[in-house]
C-alpha cells in the first residue's frame with residue numbers, strides 16, 4: 001500500500017469517503033492483533049489493521065469492501081479503541097488511510113494517541129451515529145465533508161449532523177499545535193523549577 | 205470538582221505549565237520503558253534531533269517478547285531478538301539503566317519497579333503500557349501512555365495531560381478465604397462496567413482495602429484500567445512503608461524518616477472532596493470468573509452465565525457476541541466449564557503471594573489429564589523467592605510447568621499461546637477475542653488460586669472447596 005501523506009500542520013476540515021466499523025467496545029487487540037506489535041517501526045501496519053476480523057470473514061469485513069478503498073473517515077460506535085494502550089492501533093488506522101473518526105465514545109488512551117497523530121475523534125449521540133451509519137449503508141461510496149469548527153459532518157446530498165469535539169483538542173488541531181513535543185520543550189525552566197520542588201528528587 | 209485528594213495533591217506538585225490546548229504539562233517522576241513501545245519513540249527522538257532529558261529518571265526492562273522456556277541469546281524468533289537488541293542499543297546510547305535478562309532484576313515492568321523500590325508514593329509514573337495503573341498501589345499517580353507520549357517523556361520528562369475526576373470506591377467488610385484482590389476488582393468492573401471509570405481516577409479505600417497487602421493492592425490497581433479508569437490508587441499507609449523499607453531504590457537513613465512524613469501527608473484527608481463515590485461490600489464477594497470477551501463480563505463461580513434477559517439492554521449485543529465467541533450457554537453454571545490451558549502469571553497476578561496462593565491449592569494434588577498448565581513468575585526476583593520456598597517443586601510435582609519470567613501468555617507475543625479454539629483459565633487481565641495468541645482462542649479470567657483449582661479439576665471449579673477449612 002502506498003502511504004498517503006500523514007497529517008501535518010493546522011487541520012480544519014477533511015473530505016473523503018467513509019468506512020463504517022459497527023459495534024461497541026472494539027478493542028485495540030482487534031484493531032491490531034498483538035502478534036503485529038513485534039516490529040521496531042510502524043511501517044507496514046496499514047495492511048494488518050483488523051487482521052483477525054478480516055481473516056474471519058474473508059472479503060466481507062467493512063475495510064475490504066471495494067467501494068471504501070481509499071476512505072479517510074471511520075465511523076464507529078461506543079468505547080472504540082478500548083483495551084491495550086498500543087499506539088500501533090491508531091498508527092495502523094492512519095497507515096490504512098484514516099484521517100478522522102466519528103463515534104459515540106472513545107477509550108481515553110486511544111483518543112489521546114489519535115490526537116497526537118493529528119487524527120480528530122469526533123463524538124456524537126447514539127441516534128446521530130446510527131443515522132449517519134444508515135445513510136452510509138444506503139450510499140457507501142459517497143463523499144463526506146467533516147469540519148472541525150463548528151464540528152459537523154455533511155453528506156454530498158446536503159444532509160448534515162452536528163458533532164462534538166472537545167475544545168482543547170479542537171484548538172490544538174486548528175492551530176496545528178497537536179504536536180505535543182514542541183509545546184512541552186518550550187517550558188524547560190518551569191520544568192526544572194517543578195523538579196527542584198519535588199521531595200523525592202531532592203533527598204526528601 | 206475533587207479537592208484535597210491524593211490525586212489533587214500529586215497533580216499540583218507535578219504541574220509545570222498550562223498548555224495552549226487547555227491541557228496541563230505534568231512532570232513525570234518515573235518513566236518505565238520496555239521493548240515493545242519504545243523503539244519507535246527512540247527513532248522519533250532521533251528524527252527530531254533530541255536527546256533523553258532525564259536518563260536517570262528512565263528505567264528499562266524486557267518482558268513482553270521474552271521466551272519463557274529458553275532465554276538463551278539470540279532468541280529463536282529473529283523479530284524478538286531484534287526488539288531486544290534495539291532496546292539494548294537505545295539504552296546504551298542514552299545512558300539508561302536496563303534491567304536485562306539474567307541481571308537478577310529483570311521481569312515484567314509492573315512487577316520489577318515496585319520490588320526494586322523505584323515506585324514510591326507521590327510520584328507520577330508513566331509507561332507505554334496500559335497496566336501502569338498498577339503503581340498506584342503505592343499512592344503514585346501512574347498511567348499508561350502511547351508511543352508518541354513515550355517520545356514526549358523521553359524528550360521532556362513531561363506529558364500533556366487533562367486532569368481526571370476522582371471517584372472513591374469505598375470497600376467495607378473483608379474478603380473471605382479463597383477470595384482475592386483479583387475477585388474484588390473483577391467484581392468492581394462487573395458492577396461499574398468496562399467504561400464506568402472513563403474520565404476518572406479511582407481511589408480505593410475503606411476497611412477491606414486497608415487490610416490488603418501491597419501485592420494485593422497492585423492486583424487491584426492493575427485492573428483499574430480494565431474498568432475504564434486510567435489510574436487507580438490506594439493512599440500510602442504503614443503497609444506501604446513496610447513494603448518499601450530496605451528496597452534497593454527506596455530512601456534510607458535519615459531520608460527514610462523524612463520520606464515517610466512526606467508520603468503520609470499526601471494521603472487524601474478526612475475533608476477530601478470526591479467527584480463521585482461508590483460503596484462495595486467485600487464480605488459478599490465470591491471467587492469471580494469471566495464468561496465473555498470483556499473483563500466486565502464476570503460472574504461469581506457459583507452463578508450461571510447470564511441469559512440475555514438478565515443483561516442490561518445496552519449490553520445485549522456484546523453478550524450475544526460473547527455467547528457466539530465463547531460458545532458458553534446462557535443460563536448454564538460457569539463451574540464445570542472444561543478448560544484446556546491454565547496460565548498463572550502476568551503483571552496482575554505473577555507475584556510471590558499469587559504463586560503461594562496457587563501452590564497452596566496445587567500442593568499434593570495433580571493437574572487433570574490432558575490439561576496444559578504452566579506458571580510464569582513475574583520477575584527474576586519472584587522466581588528466586590518462589591524457588592527458595594520450594595514452590596517450583598510443588599508446581600512441578602503437581603504437573604505444572606515452571607517457566608522463566610516474562611509476560612508470556614498474557615498477550616502471547618512470545619511462543620506461549622493458545623491454539624485454535626482452546627479455552628484457558630488465566631490469571632491475567634484481558635479476555636478480549638484473540639488476546640492469548642489464537643484468533644479464536646478463549647480466555648476465562650480468574651485469580652491464580654482459581655486457575656490452580658481449574659487445572660486440577662480440568663474445569664472451572666470453586667477454589668473454596670479445595671482450601672483447608
Ligand code: SF4
Pocket residue numbers: 267268312313314333335550551552610611614615632633
Ligand atoms: S503481563 Fe500482560 S498486561 Fe502486564 S505488562 Fe505484560 S503484556 Fe502487559
